Amino acid sequence: MERTEVILGNVRGEIQLFSDDKKAGKMDISVIKDKLTVYHTEVDEEYAGKGFAKLLLNQLVSYARENDLKIVPLCPYVHAQFKRNPEEYNDVWFKEEA
16 A cells, blocks of 8 residues: 655655555655755665656645645656656646746
8 A cells, every 4th residue: 555745844845655654765855935846756676667756746746736836847757757748747847937
């Protein structure tokens, strides 16, 4: 059974993923005003290839939508997913204006 939690301190925090009550992965994030910056996604090796990074991404996007936040995807995994599926994430993707 997998579950996710958003743990947010003053500004920085993480989204944690648990599998059978064992921490299986996390995303390092910060929230400042209306922007949620994601820096890093990490899944423990024993859970690799099981779609856990996608579960973390889904939680990240849900949290952003629920809290009217735009995501700044500094994490290479998140940025790649946003670029691969722009229509799915366009509403929460913060893009720097040229």
